Amino acid sequence: MSLLGNLFTSSIGRKFLMAVTGLVLIGFVIGHLVGNLQIFSHPDKINGYAEFLHGLGPLLWVARIGLLVAVVIHIWAAVVLTIENRRARGPSPYGAKNTIRATLASRTMRWTGVVVLAFIVYHLLHFTLGGVEKETFKDNLPAYTLSEDYHVAGMTVVPQGKVVADVHSMMVFGFQNIPVSIFYIIAVGLLSYHLLHGVDSMFQTLGWRNHRWSEGLRKIALLFALGYFIANAAIPLAIITGKVQLHERAQPAAAAAANVTTSAR
Numbered sequence: 001m002s003l004l005g006n007l008f009t010s011s012i013g014r015k016f017l018m019a020v021t022g023l024v025l026i027g028f029v030i031g032h033l034v035g036n037l038q039i040f041s042h043p044d045k046i047n048g049y050a051e052f053l054h055g056l057g058p059l060l061w062v063a064r065i066g067l068l069v070a071v072v073i074h075i076w077a078a079v080v081l082t083i084e085n086r087r088a089r090g091p092s093p094y095g096a097k098n099t100i101r102a103t104l105a106s107r108t109m110r111w112t113g114v115v116v117l118a119f120i121v122y123h124l125l126h127f128t129l130g131g132v133e134k135e136t137f138k139d140n141l142p143a144y145t146l147s148e149d150y151h152v153a154g155m156t157v158v159p160q161g162k163v164v165a166d167v168h169s170m171m172v173f174g175f176q177n178i179p180v181s182i183f184y185i186i187a188v189g190l191l192s193y194h195l196l197h198g199v200d201s202m203f204q205t206l207g208w209r210n211h212r213w214s215e216g217l218r219k220i221a222l223l224f225a226l227g228y229f230i231a232n233a234a235i236p237l238a239i240i241t242g243k244v245q246l247h248e249r250a251q252p253a254a255a256a257a258a259n260v261t262t263s264a265r
Contacts (some may be wrong), residue, residue, distance in 0.1 A: 011084060014077040019205035021074040022198050028067055029191070033231055036171075040238070043168035043247045048150025051164040052157045144168075144249065172239050172246050181236035192229035196221055 007013035035053075038046040053060060144166040150158035158164070175181045199221040238244040 011081065014081055015205050017073055018077040018081070019202045021070040021077070022202050024070045025067070025074065026195070026199065026202075029195075029228070033228065036235060037231060039168060039171055039235055039244055042148075043144070043166070044146050044148050044150065046168050046171070047144050047164050047166060048146055048158045048162075050167040051146075051162065052150060052152060054165075055158070166249075169246055171235075172244060175236040175239040178240065181240055184236050185233045188232040189229055192225045192232075195228060196225040199224055 007017055035046070035049050038049055056063075143163045146158060146160055146162050146164060149156040149160050175184070200218055203217045203221070235244075
């Protein structure tokens with residue numbers, strides 16, 4: 001049987017697929033977080049960043065399709081391995097479960113994974129596709145013109161004066177909705193908890209963990225998951241508390257939308 005076939009038909013191969021696709025998805029969530037943290041800078045930063053991504057054109061869709069494939073393979077491998085493990089254990093005498101060596105994070109991986117998947121779908125509808133909130137001021141925002149160049153690796157990728165979408169205001173307006181922010185923080189917390197065991201398992205599957213480095217790698221996984229949660233939660237919390245606000249050009253549109261919403265009620 002070919003090497004590719006073994007990856008999909010053997011338990012070891014499926015564990016390896018989970019680890020590799022998990023590594024790809026970890027890279028994505030880190031990049032996504034770094035991009036979103038630009039909300040704490042001048043609006044030019046995150047608006048220029050969003051325009052840069054959209055300007056990638058077909059390459060952006062290649063990346064999206066690649067991520068979708070990684071997600072599908074990751075979920076498929078997780079489901080198959082879970083079924084195999086249950087069959088291998090067989091019926092447990094006295095209804096007892098052997099969870100002495102299993103951590104709480106590992107035992108709840110599939111449930112946190114389901115919640116995280118639901119969150120990703122909602123998040124895409126809310127911010128990327130705009131399908132959750134029907135009446136928002138983002139549809140009436142004036143065009144945003146960059147006041148400075150946006151650079152990547154020292155190169156100008158979006159020039160000053162470029163008219164772009166006002167992603168900064170879209171994020172601020174979205175997270176001013178308290179229930180949305182609470183849901184976001186809870187979901188990010190579950191994602192971070194999922195990452196805690198996922199990163200640790202990835203080290204094991206890829207053969208990076210040994211007796212000497214085991215404890216240190218677990219601490220790295222814990223610090224990564226904790227740092228990821230804090231950084232993500234800081235975004236809606238900063239908006240709710242007013243640390244990050246709408247920029248001056250967006251405020252008239254927000255006020256007009258608020259008046260329309262009030263009168264509609």
